[in-house]
Amino acid sequence: MAEQQTEQRIESNTEPQTGSDSRISASTGTIAPAAPTVSIIVPVYNAATALRRCIDSILGQEYRDFELIALDDGSHDDSPAILDEYAAKDPRVRVIHKPNSGVSDTRNQGMALARGTYIQFLDADDWITEDATKLLVRAAEHSGADMVIADFYRVVGEDTSRKGGLTGIDRVISHEEYADELLKDPADFYFGVLWNKLYRRDIIRDHQVSMDTSVNWCEDFIFNLDYMVHAASVYPIHVPMYYYVKTEGSLANHAMKLSETVRIKRYVFDYYTEFFRQVYDEDTFARKRASIYRYLIAWASDGSANPALPSTKRLGEERLPLIVPDGMRDNPFIAAHQASRILDRYLERIATQFGLELGEVRVIVFLHYGGDTADFKALQDYLDAGRVSATRLAESLALKGYVDSSLTLKGAKLELTDKAAPVEHMIDQAAADFERLAMGGSQAGAALIAEIRDAAARAEAETREAVNTAEQSEK
Template sequence: MGPNPKVSIIIPVYNAASALRRCLDSVLKQEFTDFELLLMDDGSSDESPAILDEYAGKDSRIRLVHKNNSGVSDTRNQALDLARGTYVQFLDADDWIAPEATKLMVRAMEQKKADLVVTDFYRVVGEHVSHKGDIEEDSLMDLQTFAGHMMENPADFYYGVIWNKLYSRQIIEENQIRMDPEVSWCEDFLFNMEYLLHCRGIFALQVPVYYYVKTEGSLVSQGLSITKTVEMKASVFRYYNDFFARVYDPEDYEARRIQIYGFLGAFARDAGAIFFLPGTKRLGRERQNVDMNPQASDTLLTNAYYQRKLLDKYLEPVGQHHDLSNVDLRILLTIAAVNRKTSRRQLAAYAGVSSLLAAASLQKLLQQGYVDTETHLRDRISEGVKQGDLNLRITDKAADLTEDLVSALADYRRAIMAGFTKEEERRYLDLSERAGKNARAALEH
């Protein structure tokens, strides 16, 4: 067995044959590669075991366990006993992740020095998908701040589930945190609350990287009596109440008691993806699309198109996190490249967008404080005046945004140079720069 992987990805599987390949492919084909995949077959009676055997035979990162049925909580616990990664990530076999999911979660965990990363997710209903999230803070939160957000929406899936989070295995093991096999309602939430008590910093990654498809039924449909269900929910509430009593001092706890007790009447408010509500899109249109024609030749035009779409792909998560469009990010990158002084016409041309889009984007960046310029020029921009140069600069407020853009550009560069030797990379960059200078010189004549 080789060195320990960076991430242990855990997937319990029980009769999930219809969706299993989609789930496994999303994990194995993602951009991040330093992981082990713990596939736990919980006594499946359909084709799942055969599918798991097939995949395990093709990828050495897979560790497959066939076991008797013991329920999802015990199955996850057995996987945690086997895990070797620095971090732990969970998936359900009916769901899938975006290609950049684990990469962005690990990057956030390490750059922000967090003990827990929580991400937005996509809720999938049939052919429709909607973006779900709750926290809009960009900075590392302490436990009290995060608990305050959780208290406002106590039954939101965002807080309760484990599949939109990245955990430190060290925290899990040092504190012997495990699922309670006796609880089949909010068992994820109990795990999260116990884990949170040992966290110093929590970071909310405002990028949807997980596709959640709800399939399980109610507690009663699982064979539990009404009496057992009520007892179980009461037990969960007692734990929930105790959690906040431990997070806040007595005075703060008393002041928040009404909010805390709101959990009693709350339901798991996962509203679903309703096709006529704002923010809901047809599945497949929530991300950057690329028109791939297998008959198209590799020409200057097609290659330029693919590289432009690849850059958009890496910019998209940055925009989602900072509530900016790809046009906004292109304008920001252009400002960084032109060394402050430029005209609005040049800004639009270099960014590859219309003057109207460039003006609207620049106004947005100014209003949000990411870009600054002289006051009278800002007034001229807002009034729609076109003439003259703009003396623009990226502000200190954009530091986190700039850091994310640098990471995205590094990912883009690695992708287009995949398989290059160091010498080939150097030659490519040198020749690209020379080609750009030649094009500029030819256009100036």
């Protein structure tokens, strides 16, 4: 029913018909397939200046077996006329003119209309290489993966730089492995955006995966998390095939109040936690919870300011703007990356003050907040380090008197000594400074951080209870 209602908004195509559903252009001879392999969805809003470049890049591809679903979201410029012009020339172009409802709802309408086996997304400001869809489809068919992900180009003015991810991986990976990689670099656009990926429409349809219209920020990220819960495998292509341009007139740029930012962060936190709970089995989730919550706390605490350098003012007293492209300050991926940098700067200052390595301070952070749950395997996971590296750091701290050496040598749970107390005090001060800096004194932001910490504590308690129950049942 929803699809029929949406279909009524489509501009009719008056080209001659061939067969029951295929269309052929009288001017170009191009045939629109009745059941295309790919549905390419492009939401359009006041994008007239860049729209022709986008559509030309799609229609000019080597690959022909696709439909282009272009959705005009109530534009006030020449975008509607440009779309109609292309629809009149090429029957593969399906144009929808609709009242403005936002990019998420617009994409949902496009997915409801899609007939392809696969779905590909573009933004109207961007463009693709001439072999983009061909390579994505070929990779999907060859690998059998539920999602294909590719590198892309970042365009800033006249400068173009290549961006990618999953470095060194040239095979199909499971969604558990994909989640592992996401934890390593969650601030990267590579994982969060829609337009460098190819999706299976049956997964979207059968599991009712859609853009969440209740949020107007981070919606791509939420969609990908939801999709990956149901996708069993991912195949990376280390070939750039998308040109990403950030412009102030795009659908994605908007401003939000702090209260709205906090609301959405809480919402995304729930999505993120549920994603890892569903992707990992219970034991794996328990082992990785330290890394998961470490990222979530940093992400929920992010702000668009950096602290002053240690040589100028006390931590947290001065706010400096981030050096990031315009329109990207509220992006969660950039924000998480910047939050990580801020925290590292705080820890580096503590390391310098006490003559420690940065890695050693991280060990003390973990033991300080982990308490009696901080076993060695959890420490390895927190540090994202192998046993050898983690052992070296622990033994170095033992030699310096910060860690109980007898416990270290036994490889059992680690405990801090009294000598570590001043370092722990500085860590607590840095954490408080960071929270004030990141959320600007917002009570709502502080409440969100507290909620995440409570969730982490509950997860720890649940894990301990499960372990105790298992041990009792074995006796």
